[in-house]
Amino acid sequence: MMYSMTGFGRNQTNFAGMDISVEINSVNRRNLEISVSLPREWQLLERDIQALLRGAFARGKLHVSIQAQPAAAESGFHWDEAGLDSSLRRLGEVAKRQGIDWPPGADALVRLAALNKVDVLLPGSDEISVPLMECVKLAAGELKDMRGTEGAALESDLKDRLSALRGGLTTIGEESSSTVPRYREILFQRLGQANLELDLNDERVLREIAIFADKCDISEEQTRLESHFDQFAECLAAGSPIGRKLEFILQEINREFNTIGSKSNNVEISRHVIEAKNEVERIREQIQNIE
CATH class of the missing domain: 1.20.140 (Butyryl-CoA Dehydrogenase, subunit A; domain 3)
Structure with missing residues (x-):
């Protein structure tokens, strides 16, 4: 079968409360060139991703984009509750000494929560390796079908x-x-x-x-x-x-x-x-x- 060098493939999976998407686009090149964009925590998997694609394609410039974000049920505001409680207690003590009305209103609570915001932790590369590589494999298969x-x-x-x-x-x-x-x-x-x-x-x-x-x-x-x-x-x-x-x-x-x-x-x-x-x-x- 003859293949062109242009195409697009995409696949998505869910793991540990994260929606993970893989997109691969391909354009013509004299040789095979592969670039991979993925979260910093998963950089160790780049070599495995490139090896998988080199086994499936001979020529073309491939760009792989991997993104991860909390699933719909997990999305929203994440904060350090212990830190927020500590901040409220200390601010209450200051307010009492200064004779300021306490407790604060909803607006102040939102601001405090924002100050105590924490990033959602991604699973480690060892933990995500199997589902992520399967997702890359399926996206590569869709790309190959299109080519x-x-x-x-x-x-x-x-x-x-x-x-x-x-x-x-x-x-x-x-x-x-x-x-x-x-x-x-x-x-x-x-x-x-x-x-x-x-x-x-x-x-x-x-x-x-x-x-x-x-x-x-x-x-x-x-x-x-x-x-x-x-x-x-x-x-x-x-x-x-x-x-x-x-x-x-x-x-x-x-x-x-x-x-x-x-x-x-x-x-x-x-x-x-x-x-x-x-x-x-x-x-x-x-x-x-x-x-």
């Missing part, structure tokens, strides 16, 4: 474009077969216009035609292109990771079309070469996103 769906669409598109290149090469071959006879005809027309009466079998004429035929012969390029087309198709069938190999094959395909264009002494062949090179460029853009 596979896009990869299938890319594969279908590339097969159509490869078929177009094969058709273009066939047309170029047909045009090439008439190039030498057309040149021979033009040559004799020009000789006739110059009042040079030469026999069709004159050695000088035959040599001129032979030199021309050799210069514009594209049979070797046609053979190599057919081979490159077959390799490209085999590569598509093999499945990912194939992006780099496709890039190399496409480079060789473009090289052969360039050679045909430089040898061409035929307007129609030149036109078909330009069309083929445009198609090659479209393919190049597509395979930039293949794993």
Whole structure:
């Protein structure tokens, strides 16, 4: 199966009163790059997360975002009750000495509670390891499914474009077969216009035609292109990771079309070469996103 390098995966779990979410997004890159953003308390798990993803993906830039917050039932205001009681008692003593009315109102209590606010403690990395890694695994699976769906669409598109290149090469071959006879005809027309009466079998004429035929012969390029087309198709069938190999094959395909264009002494062949090179460029853009 062929995979693209762009996609998104998400999974969420609950553990020890915490809602934990894992999001992974992926874009194209020549190599595999992984960055992980997670709570400081779980930094020790970053290496395990990267190892899991390296086992699932070959190319692309992956960013993993892991967040944890109290579950709905646990959310809200958290404070140090013992500290709050101590603060109220001491403030009461001060108020009594200063002759200030006591107890305080609701607004003062809220302010005191805010001063005694405590952060919710996250479970340790050892405790969270198993559920968190399972959550990462499921998010990575969703990402891989999305990359596979896009990869299938890319594969279908590339097969159509490869078929177009094969058709273009066939047309170029047909045009090439008439190039030498057309040149021979033009040559004799020009000789006739110059009042040079030469026999069709004159050695000088035959040599001129032979030199021309050799210069514009594209049979070797046609053979190599057919081979490159077959390799490209085999590569598509093999499945990912194939992006780099496709890039190399496409480079060789473009090289052969360039050679045909430089040898061409035929307007129609030149036109078909330009069309083929445009198609090659479209393919190049597509395979930039293949794993």
